[in-house]
Amino acid sequence: MRGAVLYGPHDVRFEDRETPDIIEPTDAIIRIAATCVCGSDLWPYRGLQPLNGPTPMGHEYCGVVEEVGRAVRRIKPGQFVVGSFATSDNTCPHCNFGYQSSCVKREFISRAQAPFLRVPQADGTLVPTPGVPSPEQLASILTTSDVLGTGWFAADAANVKPGTTVAVVGDGAVGLLGILSARQMGAERIIAMSRHESRQKLALEFGATDIVTQRGDAGVAEIMDMTDGIGADSVLECVGTQQSMLQAIHAARPGGYVSYVGVPHGVELNGEELFFAHVHLHGGPAPVRKYLPKLIDLVMSGAITPGKVFDLTLPLEKVADAYRAMDERRAIKVLLQP
Amino acid sequence: MRGAVLYGPHDVRFEDRETPDIIEPTDAIIRIAATCVCGSDLWPYRGLQPLNGPTPMGHEYCGVVEEVGRAVRRIKPGQFVVGSFATSDNTCPHCNFGYQSSCVKREFISRAQAPFLRVPQADGTLVPTPGVPSPEQLASILTTSDVLGTGWFAADAANVKPGTTVAVVGDGAVGLLGILSARQMGAERIIAMSRHESRQKLALEFGATDIVTQRGDAGVAEIMDMTDGIGADSVLECVGTQQSMLQAIHAARPGGYVSYVGVPHGVELNGEELFFAHVHLHGGPAPVRKYLPKLIDLVMSGAITPGKVFDLTLPLEKVADAYRAMDERRAIKVLLQP
Numbered sequence: 001m002r003g004a005v006l007y008g009p010h011d012v013r014f015e016d017r018e019t020p021d022i023i024e025p026t027d028a029i030i031r032i033a034a035t036c037v038c039g040s041d042l043w044p045y046r047g048l049q050p051l052n053g054p055t056p057m058g059h060e061y062c063g064v065v066e067e068v069g070r071a072v073r074r075i076k077p078g079q080f081v082v083g084s085f086a087t088s089d090n091t092c093p094h095c096n097f098g099y100q101s102s103c104v105k106r107e108f109i110s111r112a113q114a115p116f117l118r119v120p121q122a123d124g125t126l127v128p129t130p131g132v133p134s135p136e137q138l139a140s141i142l143t144t145s146d147v148l149g150t151g152w153f154a155a156d157a158a159n160v161k162p163g164t165t166v167a168v169v170g171d172g173a174v175g176l177l178g179i180l181s182a183r184q185m186g187a188e189r190i191i192a193m194s195r196h197e198s199r200q201k202l203a204l205e206f207g208a209t210d211i212v213t214q215r216g217d218a219g220v221a222e223i224m225d226m227t228d229g230i231g232a233d234s235v236l237e238c239v240g241t242q243q244s245m246l247q248a249i250h251a252a253r254p255g256g257y258v259s260y261v262g263v264p265h266g267v268e269l270n271g272e273e274l275f276f277a278h279v280h281l282h283g284g285p286a287p288v289r290k291y292l293p294k295l296i297d298l299v300m301s302g303a304i305t306p307g308k309v310f311d312l313t314l315p316l317e318k319v320a321d322a323y324r325a326m327d328e329r330r331a332i333k334v335l336l337q338p
Numbered sequence: 339m340r341g342a343v344l345y346g347p348h349d350v351r352f353e354d355r356e357t358p359d360i361i362e363p364t365d366a367i368i369r370i371a372a373t374c375v376c377g378s379d380l381w382p383y384r385g386l387q388p389l390n391g392p393t394p395m396g397h398e399y400c401g402v403v404e405e406v407g408r409a410v411r412r413i414k415p416g417q418f419v420v421g422s423f424a425t426s427d428n429t430c431p432h433c434n435f436g437y438q439s440s441c442v443k444r445e446f447i448s449r450a451q452a453p454f455l456r457v458p459q460a461d462g463t464l465v466p467t468p469g470v471p472s473p474e475q476l477a478s479i480l481t482t483s484d485v486l487g488t489g490w491f492a493a494d495a496a497n498v499k500p501g502t503t504v505a506v507v508g509d510g511a512v513g514l515l516g517i518l519s520a521r522q523m524g525a526e527r528i529i530a531m532s533r534h535e536s537r538q539k540l541a542l543e544f545g546a547t548d549i550v551t552q553r554g555d556a557g558v559a560e561i562m563d564m565t566d567g568i569g570a571d572s573v574l575e576c577v578g579t580q581q582s583m584l585q586a587i588h589a590a591r592p593g594g595y596v597s598y599v600g601v602p603h604g605v606e607l608n609g610e611e612l613f614f615a616h617v618h619l620h621g622g623p624a625p626v627r628k629y630l631p632k633l634i635d636l637v638m639s640g641a642i643t644p645g646k647v648f649d650l651t652l653p654l655e656k657v658a659d660a661y662r663a664m665d666e667r668r669a670i671k672v673l674l675q676p
Contacts, residue, residue: 093568094592102592102616104567229442230431245609254432254440254622260613267609271583271602275622278440284592284616 003114004057004319009047010327012320017056020111020118025071026089028122030081033063033133034142035112036310036335037322038085039172040262045323048265057319058113059085060146062138065126066116074123080133081126082296083119084288085109085146090124100124100289113319115338127292130300137299139307139335143177144295147333148306149288150261151177151238152295155185157259157282158234162186167223168208169248170238171199173309173333174261176206178236180306183207184298187234191226193219193247199332202308216243220250231256237283240264254278261286310335341452342395342657347385348665350658355394358449358456363409364427366460368419371401371471372480373450373674374648375660376423377510378600383661386603395657396451397423398484400476403464404454412461418471419464420634421457422626423447423484428462438462438627451657453676465630468638475637477645477673481515482633485671486644487626488599489515489576490633493523495597495620496572500524505561506546507586508576509537511647511671512599514544516574518644521545522636525572529564531557531585537670540646554581558588569594575621578602592616599624648673 003017020029035058043049062082068075075081088095088103095103107120119125133141140148151174160166166187168175171194182190183206191210192203200211212222223232231253237245240262248258249269260283274281298304312331314322315338322334341355358367373396381387400420406413413419426433426441433441445458457463471479478486489512498504504525506513509532520528521544529548530541538549550560561570569591575583578600586596587607598621612619636642650669652660653676660672 093566097591097593099591099593099616228431240609242609253435253437255435255437260609264609264613269607269609269612271578271580271598271605271607274607274619275598275602278437278622279620281612281619282617284613 001115006055006057012323014317014319020116022069025069026121027069028065028075028119029067030063030117031066032061032338034138036060037326056111059109061112061117062142072122075126079128081128082145083126086285087121087125088289089121098290099287101285101287129296139310140299140305143306147173148177149291150174150286152181152291153286154178154236154259154261155181158236159257160185160187160234163188164233165189166234167191167232167251168236169193169244175238176202176309177306178238179203179208180206223251242267249277252279259283309333339453344393344395350661352655352657358454360407363407364459365407366403366413366457367405368401368455369404370399370676372476374398375664375672394449397447399450400480410460413464417466419466420483421464424623425459425463426627427459436628437625439623439625467634477648478637478643481644485511486515487629488512488624490519490629491624492516492574492597492599493519496574497595498523498525498572501526502571503527504572505529505570505589506574507531507582513576514540514647515644516576517541517546518544561589580605587615590617597621647671
């Protein structure tokens, strides 16, 4: 088969790779129906995260089970399934606490931009959909694998509740789906921080009530103005830089909640500053597996259409174009079809 | 009157200071019944926090109201009262959210090691006790003003619940009262990190179930062993250094809660490390005012005796000896009587 391999900054190749086989008895092999490029793929693509040699890429996926190992009980060949970017046995203490993305058997999926994928811990990682998604549902089902699950975690970790005021830092696909999630959780006011017209439009469609185009201190000042000087109850940090993190912390009220869901790059938080900000801080790799059953339901019932974040669809072999379009912010998120 | 003034490292003087008067109509003047030295007083005493000239000291207090300003309605002369180290109007949005220590009218009390004290925002800051505390109750009532309120916040902010496993980093008075608080909140297992025999004894008396004498990575390893490799549900960080903060973060399970309640000194948290630790983090100046009614009840009813943290009582004029005893760790906490 052929799949995506990152060789270095701005150098993604679509090239021959071995078709995966069952290795562990708990594995499954999936025939990918759709995959995509993640915002986090752009860190190494831009050279901001070191590579250890040529690296197969991709961790968002859904598709049909081709084959399962002999220890797999729940997942069956022929099922249409979605899985998290982090594998989990879904039975260890961390999984039982709802932190499947810190499962003792966690592995990070990293070869999903390909026609076939080996998924370890298949029984704990994969969730079957009720029937095969229609072509219209496919993009939205794909989002549950990471980008929606991560946006949902951002809202959950920031304690979004009915009636609260929420600010979202970052207008990438995760931020946009954080808005959709906050809306689903009943937030009264959702302030999107965005300076790109097409993203503002989607933010409003997903449930944002206000747009702030300023960044940094000016953006924080605008949020303070909008909340009578109090600050937001919940702030979702969906970028991962020092500036965005401080922007999020400063936009929250004392006692408010700040979540951060992308791997921070170059972020250092000063203890004293955090202390006097008086906020709750929670983040990490999103426990997507916990949310998958609910998110699949919401998509299949038509309650939400998170697949709208895909504003470009390409055949998998054009994966290099997909990276380029996202890097240059010509696309919010690119769906790839094998 | 004479009160404590810090001139520089290890230089506390008991000297003439102006007796305080009502300045704002919302002020009260208190005749101090008991005050004490706080662990946080030791940072500037040790030269680890810069001074801006000679600085009157003290922020833990209880006593009898001498006089109130003309706008004070609830607090009356003659009442025995306790107040927080942070003043609050108890009506602003932050106060209503339970974060009185970030009140829009917050001032930090800093002249309480003296016979008289001016307390701004008297109606919002002070809470009368039901009758005058007995000599036996006085020390315990004094703790509600800061050290117990802060230990209680540490347990609350770390989400201590019935049945949980709690670790406490730091065996100073705040850490010890964090243990007492966790016990009151129903924690099943409370692991005290302490290497001092007298403090271990008090920790066990306050409700600790286990003692860990190792620090740093070795201490974390011991906690991991004791929790079957899972980590603690809640960790109370009651020191404020880089080492203690990392120790706390590493001792918590993914999805666990870490609180920090002393002003961090020289603490820098790496975003990526925090992300993969997957913990909740919350701290700041303890909203003591929120807890005062409950804590006063617990003390006056005899349910708790937090005053046991005072292992030395001195007349106020010996305040320099009090600082010395705490600096040299000869005393856990020193009560001062005017």
